[in-house]
Amino acid sequence: MERYKPIIEDWQAFREECKNKEAVKAVRKNPLKAGDNFEDRLFDQFPEAEKSGWNPQVYRLNSKESAGKSMLHWRGDYYVQEESASLPVEVLNPQPGEKVLDMCAAPGGKTTQLAAKMENKGLLISNDDNAQRLKSLHANIYRTGSTVARVTNYDGRRIPKEQKYDRILVDAPCSGEGNNARRTFESADEHEYENLSEIQQKLVENAEKLLKDDGVIVYSTCTFAPEENEAVVKKIIEETDLTLENIETDVPHVRGVEEFEDKDFGSEMSKTVRIYPHHLQSGGMYVARFRK
Numbered sequence: 001m002e003r004y005k006p007i008i009e010d011w012q013a014f015r016e017e018c019k020n021k022e023a024v025k026a027v028r029k030n031p032l033k034a035g036d037n038f039e040d041r042l043f044d045q046f047p048e049a050e051k052s053g054w055n056p057q058v059y060r061l062n063s064k065e066s067a068g069k070s071m072l073h074w075r076g077d078y079y080v081q082e083e084s085a086s087l088p089v090e091v092l093n094p095q096p097g098e099k100v101l102d103m104c105a106a107p108g109g110k111t112t113q114l115a116a117k118m119e120n121k122g123l124l125i126s127n128d129d130n131a132q133r134l135k136s137l138h139a140n141i142y143r144t145g146s147t148v149a150r151v152t153n154y155d156g157r158r159i160p161k162e163q164k165y166d167r168i169l170v171d172a173p174c175s176g177e178g179n180n181a182r183r184t185f186e187s188a189d190e191h192e193y194e195n196l197s198e199i200q201q202k203l204v205e206n207a208e209k210l211l212k213d214d215g216v217i218v219y220s221t222c223t224f225a226p227e228e229n230e231a232v233v234k235k236i237i238e239e240t241d242l243t244l245e246n247i248e249t250d251v252p253h254v255r256g257v258e259e260f261e262d263k264d265f266g267s268e269m270s271k272t273v274r275i276y277p278h279h280l281q282s283g284g285m286y287v288a289r290f291r292k
Contacts, residue, residue, distance in 0.1 A: 001177070001185050004224050007257045008276060017278035018181040024281040025061040026052070027078040028086055028109075031116050032145045034077040042078070045070055054250040055090065057116075058083050060281075076143040081109045084178075084251075084275045084282040088171055088220035089113040091247055091273075091289050096121035098166040103156040103207060106133035108140030110171055115146035127152045127159060157202045164212040172200040174221035174228050178284020181224075181277060193227040200232045208240050208292060217242065217290040222283055224276075229286040230256050230265040233272060242290040246271040252279040256286070 001018070008014045029038060042059060043049055046067075052058035060083065061067055067080045089110050094100045096119040105111040105126035114124055126141065126149045128134060134153060141149045154160070156170070174196055175188035200221070207217050219236075221228050233256070237244050256272030258265055275285040 001181055001187055001224070003187055007226075007260060009254065010278065013278040014276050017281065019185055021281065023082060023182065023277070023283060025063065025067050026081060026083040026282065027059050027061065027067050028081045028113060029057045029059065029078050030076055030112065030144050031057070032120060033075065038077060041072060045072065052083055054252075055083070055086055058086055074143070076145055079109060079112055079140070079144060081113075082283045083280045084285040085109060085222070086113060087249065087251055087273070087275065087285055088169060088218050088287050089117060091249065091287055092167050092169050092216060092218040094118050094167050099123045099163065101125045101127065101159075101165045101168040101207070101210060103127055103159070103168060103170045103203060104172060105137055105151075106130060107136035110169060111137065111149055112140055112144040112146050114169065115141075115144070115148050118148055120146065120148040122148060124149045125152055125165075126150065127154055127156060129153065129155045157199070157206050159206060159210060161209055164215070165210055166212055166215050168207045168211055168215070168217045170203050170207050170217060170219045172203055172219065172221055174200070174223040175225060176222055177224045178222035178277070181284065188223070188225065193225050197227050197232055200228060201235050204232070204236050204290075205240060208242055211292045213292055215292050217292070219288045219290065221286045223286065224284055226257055226260040226263065226265070229274075230260070230269045230272065231263065233269065233288045234265050236290065237268065242292055244268050244271050245289045245291050247273045247287060247289050249273060251275065256288070
């Protein structure tokens, strides 16, 4: 992770959070199932829980007890999800009645969040190219009552152009440094960056073809590597008709980097968002929003 020292302003806080602390367990309320007394039941089981300061659907448990073993989890009243991971769907902001595509959906955290935001109205295509991961995707959709979701099994780069979507989430496969930092504090290797960035770019390029005019694409990763984040975004705005939009959010964050090592990404990257582990005691996240 030392390669990122020049672009992380509070390096000491970042390093200490990654190496000395565990991420705070968090859950996202599922309004499709959770009743009016959800908070009472949650606080009964997790007395130290507190509501997130920027997302009213997210609760930080502050407990060592497993959130996945709770009856609230099995009933589908909440979804166990890192706090930072809820940002991409908030930025996409799908509306009831729209056609929405989750291009890389398994295991289902963001798909079930999309369904809740859509109030189970419209059409949500939850796609993933890994047939084995579809098992967990189906299970989570069923458990949370996300009836608006329809599961498909395509390589995201080759999803048929049979229909157009109002909004598309490309939560792309990545090197996962935002989570790996706590385990190894080692960055991915250059070969991995190169392979993944090519895939990531192709995913967004196909998403553009699937998008309605004036539609929105959100691109996100859980890695710190500019090669998979700002470099991909720069290529997209240079090689497609997509326009990068400024993200406004109350979540603790910094803006995307405009340069790294010998690469210049440009001032447009300040419209994108980076979340580091010390911002939320959560995983890392990068988010960019485009409009066609």
